[in-house]
Amino acid sequence: MTGIILAGGRNRRMGRNKSFLEIDGERLIDRTVRILRDIFTEIIIATNSPLEYLDLDAQIVTDIFKGKGSLGGIYTGLFYASSEKSFVTACDMPFLNQSFIEYMVKSAAEKHDIVVPKTPKGPQPLHAIYAKTCLPNIKNLMDQDKLKITGFYKGLDVLFIQPETLQSFDPEERMFFNINSEEDLKQVIA
Numbered sequence: 001m002t003g004i005i006l007a008g009g010r011n012r013r014m015g016r017n018k019s020f021l022e023i024d025g026e027r028l029i030d031r032t033v034r035i036l037r038d039i040f041t042e043i044i045i046a047t048n049s050p051l052e053y054l055d056l057d058a059q060i061v062t063d064i065f066k067g068k069g070s071l072g073g074i075y076t077g078l079f080y081a082s083s084e085k086s087f088v089t090a091c092d093m094p095f096l097n098q099s100f101i102e103y104m105v106k107s108a109a110e111k112h113d114i115v116v117p118k119t120p121k122g123p124q125p126l127h128a129i130y131a132k133t134c135l136p137n138i139k140n141l142m143d144q145d146k147l148k149i150t151g152f153y154k155g156l157d158v159l160f161i162q163p164e165t166l167q168s169f170d171p172e173e174r175m176f177f178n179i180n181s182e183e184d185l186k187q188v189i190a
Contacts, residue, residue, distance in 0.1 A: 001105055003036035004077035005029070006070055006126065007047040007091035008063060017052065018092040018179055023188055028179070029091055033058055035098050036089075039105065042082055045091075046073040070126060071147045075138045078130055090126040092178045094188050100169040104129055104161065113156035117166055117176065124176045125149035 007019045007029065019029035029045075033056055036043050043058040050060045061080045063072045074088055085108055087101060108115045108129045116128035126149070137152035169175070179185050 001040055001108070001129070002042040002044060002077075002081035002083040002086040003040035004044045004046060004074070004081065004086045004088045005032050005036070005058070005091050006073040006077070006088065007045050007053065008049075008070075008073050017049070019052075021092075021179060021185060023094050028094060029053070029056065031094070032089065032091060032096060035096050035101070036087070038098060039101055040087065044077050044080055044086075046077045065142055068142045069147050071138060071142060071149055071152075074130060074149065075135065075142065078132055078135055078138075081132070085129055085131045087129050088126065090178055092180070093127065093176065094179065095170075095174040095177055096127075097169055097175040100166075100175060103165075103169065107159060107161065110159070111157065112159040114153060114158040116158065116160060118160040118162060119166060119173075119176065120163055123150055123153075123160065126178075127176055 020027050033043055045053050045056065045058045045060050047053055047060060048062060050062055053060050061076055064076045064079060065072045077088060078086055089096065104115050113131045113133045114128060117124040134152060134156060137156060141152050179188060
């Protein structure tokens with residue numbers, strides 16, 4: 001299985017590249033690569049600014065279809081992945097839980113096209129496992145300029161990891177938190 005990090009955002013609300021925010025002396029991108037490196041042999045960073053990531057031990061790819069947001073990043077990562085299945089995460093999640101990701105990988109050993117955590121607020125599509133079988137559905141959505149990630153789930157075999165399971169790994173409910181603003185950053189470093 002491949003680990004894919006989406007780092008192609010425009011960072012409009014943050015005003016700077018969220019990948020390089022430091023928390024406890026470590027850049028978010030370095031922490032994410034380190035966690036995924038312990039689980040996956042292949043790491044891909046999907047970004048629109050590839051030169052910024054040359055210092056990392058990862059394959060760097062740019063969007064095949066420009067301007068398609070996270071959906072385009074997922075498509076690009078899956079397209080370039082050498083594995084049939086990939087774990088996809090955003091670059092701005094400071095509380096990734098390695099044990100939970102490993103649990104997801106074991107859950108994906110079955111024949112699911114998608115393995116995604118489902119919180120009471122809904123699915124977490126930027127912390128999910130996707131198979132290459134998703135590529136045609138994603139491409140179809142992008143062709144229609146429909147960019148909601150969960151829009152491509154229809155017709156595929158989806159395993160939703162239920163809130164009770166999530167709670168056992170993350171009682172504080174922090175592992176899906178992402179940093180989008182200075183206020184979010186202040187919550188993390190407070």
